[in-house]
Amino acid sequence: MTESIPAAGGEGPLAIVCGGGALPLAVADAVMRRGRRVVLFAVRGFVDPERVAHYPHRFIAVGQFGRFRRLAAQEGCRDVVLIGTVLRPAIRQVRLDWDTLRHLPRMLAMFRGGDDHLLSSLGRLLEDHGFRLLGAHEVAPEILVPQGIIGRRQPTERDRADIARGMAVLSAIGPFDIGQAVVIAQGHALAVEAAEGTDRMLARIAELRRDGRIRSAPGTGVLVKGPKPGQDRRFDLPTIGPQTVAAAARAGLAGIAVVAGATMIAEPHQVAAAADAAPIFVVGIADDGHRR
Amino acid sequence: MTESIPAAGGEGPLAIVCGGGALPLAVADAVMRRGRRVVLFAVRGFVDPERVAHYPHRFIAVGQFGRFRRLAAQEGCRDVVLIGTVLRPAIRQVRLDWDTLRHLPRMLAMFRGGDDHLLSSLGRLLEDHGFRLLGAHEVAPEILVPQGIIGRRQPTERDRADIARGMAVLSAIGPFDIGQAVVIAQGHALAVEAAEGTDRMLARIAELRRDGRIRSAPGTGVLVKGPKPGQDRRFDLPTIGPQTVAAAARAGLAGIAVVAGATMIAEPHQVAAAADAAPIFVVGIADDGHRR
Numbered sequence: 292m293t294e295s296i297p298a299a300g301g302e303g304p305l306a307i308v309c310g311g312g313a314l315p316l317a318v319a320d321a322v323m324r325r326g327r328r329v330v331l332f333a334v335r336g337f338v339d340p341e342r343v344a345h346y347p348h349r350f351i352a353v354g355q356f357g358r359f360r361r362l363a364a365q366e367g368c369r370d371v372v373l374i375g376t377v378l379r380p381a382i383r384q385v386r387l388d389w390d391t392l393r394h395l396p397r398m399l400a401m402f403r404g405g406d407d408h409l410l411s412s413l414g415r416l417l418e419d420h421g422f423r424l425l426g427a428h429e430v431a432p433e434i435l436v437p438q439g440i441i442g443r444r445q446p447t448e449r450d451r452a453d454i455a456r457g458m459a460v461l462s463a464i465g466p467f468d469i470g471q472a473v474v475i476a477q478g479h480a481l482a483v484e485a486a487e488g489t490d491r492m493l494a495r496i497a498e499l500r501r502d503g504r505i506r507s508a509p510g511t512g513v514l515v516k517g518p519k520p521g522q523d524r525r526f527d528l529p530t531i532g533p534q535t536v537a538a539a540a541r542a543g544l545a546g547i548a549v550v551a552g553a554t555m556i557a558e559p560h561q562v563a564a565a566a567d568a569a570p571i572f573v574v575g576i577a578d579d580g581h582r583r
Numbered sequence: 584m585t586e587s588i589p590a591a592g593g594e595g596p597l598a599i600v601c602g603g604g605a606l607p608l609a610v611a612d613a614v615m616r617r618g619r620r621v622v623l624f625a626v627r628g629f630v631d632p633e634r635v636a637h638y639p640h641r642f643i644a645v646g647q648f649g650r651f652r653r654l655a656a657q658e659g660c661r662d663v664v665l666i667g668t669v670l671r672p673a674i675r676q677v678r679l680d681w682d683t684l685r686h687l688p689r690m691l692a693m694f695r696g697g698d699d700h701l702l703s704s705l706g707r708l709l710e711d712h713g714f715r716l717l718g719a720h721e722v723a724p725e726i727l728v729p730q731g732i733i734g735r736r737q738p739t740e741r742d743r744a745d746i747a748r749g750m751a752v753l754s755a756i757g758p759f760d761i762g763q764a765v766v767i768a769q770g771h772a773l774a775v776e777a778a779e780g781t782d783r784m785l786a787r788i789a790e791l792r793r794d795g796r797i798r799s800a801p802g803t804g805v806l807v808k809g810p811k812p813g814q815d816r817r818f819d820l821p822t823i824g825p826q827t828v829a830a831a832a833r834a835g836l837a838g839i840a841v842v843a844g845a846t847m848i849a850e851p852h853q854v855a856a857a858a859d860a861a862p863i864f865v866v867g868i869a870d871d872g873h874r875r
Contacts, residue, residue: 456759463755467748469772480761483775486791495787499778 304328304347305430306368306422308359310337313557314427314434314530315374319346321431330366332359360420371422372430373413373526414525426525427555436531436575438551441559442566446546446574450513453478454548454576457515465520471529474544476512481505489516489535496542509543517550517578529554531573533561540569551575596620596639597722598660598714600651602629605849606719606726606822607666611638613723622658624651652712663714664722665705665818706817718817719847728823728867730843733851734858738838738866742805745770746840746868749807757812763821766836768804773797781808781827788834801835809842809870821846823865825853832861843867 305322309315309331315338319329331348333340340350349362363371414424428435440446446454453475460473460480470484474496481499484492493514499505516529531549539547546566554575556562566573597614601607601623607630611621623640625632632642641654655663706716720727732738738746745767752765752772762776766788773791776784785806791797808821823841831839838858846867848854858865 460756460759460761463759464752464775467752467755467772469752469775474777479778480759481778483756483761483777485766485775486771486773486797487787488796491787495779495783504780505778 302327303367303369304330305425306330306332306363306366306371308332308334308351308371308373309343310334310374311339312530313532314555316342316346317434317557318372318374318427318431321433325431327430330363330368332362356416363422369421369423370425370430371417372425372427374427414523424525426528428524428528428553434555434557435552436549436554436556436559438575438577441556441573441575442563442570444546444566444570444572446513446548446572449477449511450545450548450572453513453545454515454574456480457513457548458517458550458576461515461517462520468519471519472514472516474512474514474542476505476507476544479507481507481512489514490538493535493538493542493544496544497538500543510545512542512544514539514542514544514547515549516547516554518553524553530557531555531562532557533565536562536565536569536571536573540565540571544571546572546574548574548576550578553578594619595659595661596622597717598622598624598655598658598663600624600626600643600663600665601635602626602666603631604822605824606847608634608638609726609849610664610666610719610723613725617723619722622655622660624654648708655714661713661715662717662722663709664717664719666719706815716817718820720816720820720845726847726849727844728841728846728848728851730867730869733848733865733867734855734862736838736858736862736864738805738840738864741769741803742837742840742864745805745837746807746866748772749805749840750809750842750868753807753809754812760811763811764806764808766804766806766834768797768799768836771799773799773804781806781821782830785827785830785834785836788836789830792835802837804834804836806831806834806836806839807841808839808846810845816845822849823847823854824849825857828854828857828861828863828865832857832863836863838864838866840866840868842870845870 305327307315307319307329315331319331322329329346331343331346332351333343333348335350335352349366351359351362417424456478457473457475460475460483461471464470464483472484472489472492474481474492482492482496496505496512500509516531518524518528529549531547531554535547562573597619599607599611599621607623611623614621621638623635623638624643625635625640627642627644641658643651643654709716748770749765749767752767752775753763756762756775764776764781764784765772766774766784774784774788788797788804792801806827808823810816810820821841823839823846827839854865
């Protein structure tokens, strides 16, 4: 039981604490291409065991901070990245271990308030125990959406006005830690994301269109997604993938706009192909000038 | 075809242009109790023909401005109230008549932008044609939610904190003409209403709870509803009814808070009974001090 975390100088393997989706694997691939080893700490119930089987990995459950500390020490990991869809666990999904119980008041406090609060608390807890928390974009910058279009389709002037309005709405709700995405069509906000997440929000738009509850024509409207203002970018950066493109197309939107350099994309080639097939546009927008 | 609108002095019957729900009928009842005649202009496809049959009424379709003008003149109506669930018509539901076609560019412009824009445009169009547009609360102030609780249950201190936060979120999104309601639980925004309307938003909360996507326990969280800041209160004041209470209870909320004096309630006794049976609280909050 003599576990110790490697000193700051020695760069051991990178611990990737990961939930579902393609993004953790894309980050792992990118880090390995740069010549660093990785260990996936796969959160049970969120990851597909077959997909993580191709990588060095260990399983943990939400709340098993003690187990994570022990395994990370065994693996020689000091640097930690948190990534993937595991960010809104329900209390009943949490499996507490003894080490977690010692921190229970602090853990429970994490579950109050919004995601920003949960994640920054978790980050501080890790750092108090000698880990260094990094952002996925720091270890694998190639996973960030660049400025400009992905695929071939361009946003129109009207789409650009919707994008600017969407960015303004995201700025306005930023202080409240609500969500990272809105849908704007012809200046009108059709949906604001909160606890439901982007995919369900887009499914709602599709449903409202079927029911004739949306005035703007199919092929209008933009999903606008970006980090919250002042958000610690080591956590929960907004993410898009081929499923986002498919959901936006089903919602009858013209396209997707995300903040360039602050949005993660796991499978850019598949995103481009899906966007061209839909067809919809996908564009990375410079942050400045659109936050107003 | 010599139609004329009564001059300002003579108070003819009140034209109530109405969609679905119990509210238009509650307003009609209240106005008649005050000794004034009413004529319901029931929008086809939105109202229940059997319920309007008990009142003097005419049917119109969305977009039949010419028909409305002609019938209102025949009935001697100069004062108009717009009320009920008819506020988000899809373009394909609009039945244009010749008089409307003359105003088509203006009509089409109404359908761009948010509801505020649609309604204030409609109001100006009516006033340009000699009608006087009144708010339902002006002709029937008894339909407004008063300050204090409806039913017996009181909000807790924690609920009051959620209410204050909800009011703050509504203020922040106010300039964008998005929606009139949010759900806050333990400081965290679970949902923001946009095109889907309050009932669907509450159904979403119920669904997210079933799926374990909401961290706060059942019996926590508040539906906070209020008019947009600066909203012309002659249009589209927020509304609650027994179905709102039922939907909030199904969503596992602790209660409902609305802005007193600026929210309409069709059936206060049924709302109180439903709140006590659930049990949840329903409270009218003074506007000042909560908008921050």
